[in-house]
Amino acid sequence: MRRDIFQAIADPTRRAIITLIALQAMTPNAIAENFNTTRQSVSKHLRILTECQLVKQEQQGREIYYSLQLEKMKEIDKWLDQFRKIWEARFNQLDTVLSTIKKQKK
């Protein structure tokens, strides 16, 4: 059972849940009300998100509040970094090319 962030954010419902609880903790029922799906379905998604530490839970009486572990999101950012470096390098190359053309015009 591979359970990593990339697989976690692959599902559109899970991405929506993440966005929803990014700012404030919410209960499974409250989350489910925002989509047309059942609590059980949301609960399953939350389990997957919890398993890869993208989400943390906090019991409050009989309610369980779920919130986003923002730190974990940085892992995606970190993975993107290798490509960011490439596209920045390309951009600089383009910049060089452009300034060369500029010089030639002069």
Added chain:
Amino acid sequence: MRRDIFQAIADPTRRAIITLIALQAMTPNAIAENFNTTRQSVSKHLRILTECQLVKQEQQGREIYYSLQLEKMKEIDKWLDQFRKIWEARFNQLDTVLSTIKKQKK
């Protein structure tokens, strides 16, 4: 058949392929040699990556070279932006807290 970037990068083999062809275009056979998988399997992954425009192909004789469409990767970056904003805001809040503590110490 949902076919978006997030679903595309969910598979670890596909992420590896992306990294592999980020810098230089490669043929399916060459890509397959880098993992212990078959050409057909790689071919299928490449099809998925092509379908969501993460990869482009270029025929050269009887070989087809695949390369990464870096631009498309920015969509992930763009999606991450909403969370980046939040964690930066939190960081600034922390900053405020810290400076308040500092002042109190004085």
Added chain:
DNA sequence: TATAGACGCAACCATTCGGTTTCCCAATTT
């Protein structure tokens, strides 16, 4: 022109996934 190599595509198969249903537990309410 015949043969070999590089590929894509379709069919098939085992596994996984997302969702629903059902059941059970614990905390509130009455």
Added chain:
DNA sequence: AAATTGGGAAACCGAATGGTTGCGTCTATA
């Protein structure tokens, strides 16, 4: 204490996924 409510866990099901095998096509080479 009994009924209600929030929520997790397991069983089940249809759909999707990843991989393999086999076949057809096109290009290059002998």
